[in-house]
Amino acid sequence: MAQHSRKGAQFQAVTASLLVEGLVVYLTRDNRWSESLQDAEVAEGKEAGEALLARAQPFVANNVVIDTYLFEVEPGEKGLVASSVREQIRQAGPTVRLDLGKQAELG
């Protein structure tokens, strides 16, 4: 499984791809999958992170999502922001096609 967080990351969220569409989604506080990072549940600390990731597993078993993993986020003034460039691009869409991806669809 891909590892996109870092050891000692304080805040983490869980992401995956929808099996049918392949689109990027985030595990929410009410145990759904949302295309918006702002809906994501944030786990603080290592143990909470592992528990959050474990919560994603039934969705893998039920063929809703694939490729689940934890990644580091930072709560900011305008909401949650992914820490790495990679996850920022995944969350928004290609930086060279601002008309595509979540940046275009979610506003």
Next chain:
Amino acid sequence: MYRYDEFDHQLVNERVAQFRDQVSRRLTGELSEDEFKPLRLMNGLYLQLHAYMLRVAIPYGTLSSRQLHKLAEIGRTYDKGYGHFTTRQNLQYNWPKLKDVPDLLAELASVEMHAIQTSGNCIRNVTSDQYAGVAADEIEDPRIVSEIIRQWSTFHPEFSYLPRKFKIAVCATPDDRAAIRVHDIGIQVVRNDAGEIGYEIYVGGGLGRTPMIGKKLIDFVPKVDLLAYLESVMRVYNMHGRRDNMYKSRIKILVHEIGAEDMRRQVDAEFAEVRKAGHLVLPVEEIARIESYFAAPAYETLPAVSPEFEAAKAADKGFADWARANLAAHRVPGYAIVNISLKPIGGTPGDCSSDQMDVVADLADMFSMGEIRVTHEQNLTLAYVRQKDLHALYQALEANGLGTANIGLITDQIACPGLDYCALANARSIPIAQRISERFQDLERQHHIGELKINTSGCINACGHHHVGHIGILGVDKKGVEYYQVTIGGAADQKTAVGDIVGPAFTEGEIVDAVETIVETYLDIRKDGERFIDTYRRVGVEPFKETLYATH
């Protein structure tokens, strides 16, 4: 061009039906992702950063206008109205949905296309020279042998589970436009002293984490023995290639570790065995049948110099600029090879909208016998254009954003999709290429600089061929931040070389200035008539290091 026979049709249609069933079983949960992943990869379907990505094979880069229209239609129906031409002459769709892929593949099959051999540890889609059949100094159309290899390698049971992927490229002119020395097997079509056509074979080239230049194993393999020789190489690799470590599993590592001499000895021994069995002697009639598909089209008898062409160049500066950069000499008088740049200033290298694909397909019908080639440098080529039609063709291209006059110049860059699309990438490639393109957009300056190839990869896997760029840029990740390492002196032609690293990596903010410093250094020290690569070969890396890091 080659047309499928009944076996090809059956094979591709059966594959679509199989994959339809596999997708259906995956969606119902009968297959787990672990079970399904190798199956989807055998059909060119990856999971990328934002969505699935489907890689469509374009064998040896040749397309009919009907096929290109279909690719355009698929882009509109199943994707977001565009596709991306890759350094392996393939086309990638960036946004297909898993549930749609069986229908998409059925659409491809209706025009004799598929996604077979675009992924997995098999012999991949064979690549070749975009000037096949029309280059003046060509020994024989390299697509003949490419097609033979396609038929031999597709679903070859012995070579479907190799230690790692395996790439073959073919070239038939002294100028190598297919980068054969950085492929697992590179085939150079040659003629021996007796006037017979055969093949010089290079083995063990490759880019990626451990770049290697292919070693010549044999000077001349007769036509009838080509598959026997290739099979012998494959057997030695299949037997001894490492399966315990994916970073050491390519044939380049095997050849490097045992040496070219031992590799040659083992291949020769296997070759003797294969020939003894006699199964793989290529029937002369079959070679002739395939040759007939690549016979020269019915050319008109035209004057070597077209007055219409000359007059249009004198009257239209934009056309003259385009003709200067984008045309290549044709073997038939009165014709030209036209390169269509997919590198507009500030654009994404290799991207082509569905509308543009339709335009190119229509123009191919009007001006170039309905055939299009894809280049490994991510451009398109029309191979049969009458010089007197060039101006009309240019005007139509220009009106559709396809008239960029920069082939072989500094803004004609190779770039992989990078972190904007690719799940493996560490850094973005496309924005770097775009900003370099914008910095050097002045055409006069581009011509003043002359031939200069800048290749950018977003990770060490080197899809952007950075090792063999005259200037190579490799994106790296340092604690979640993008940095760019620069090499210079690489080349993928007949003097193939892996570039030298100049020093510490640059930030995203510094990289374009660094490229400009390299270019200015070259302009300062070049001698008359020297291209960038010539100057580098004369002076080495030191003068460039000095100017690049002078202030550090």
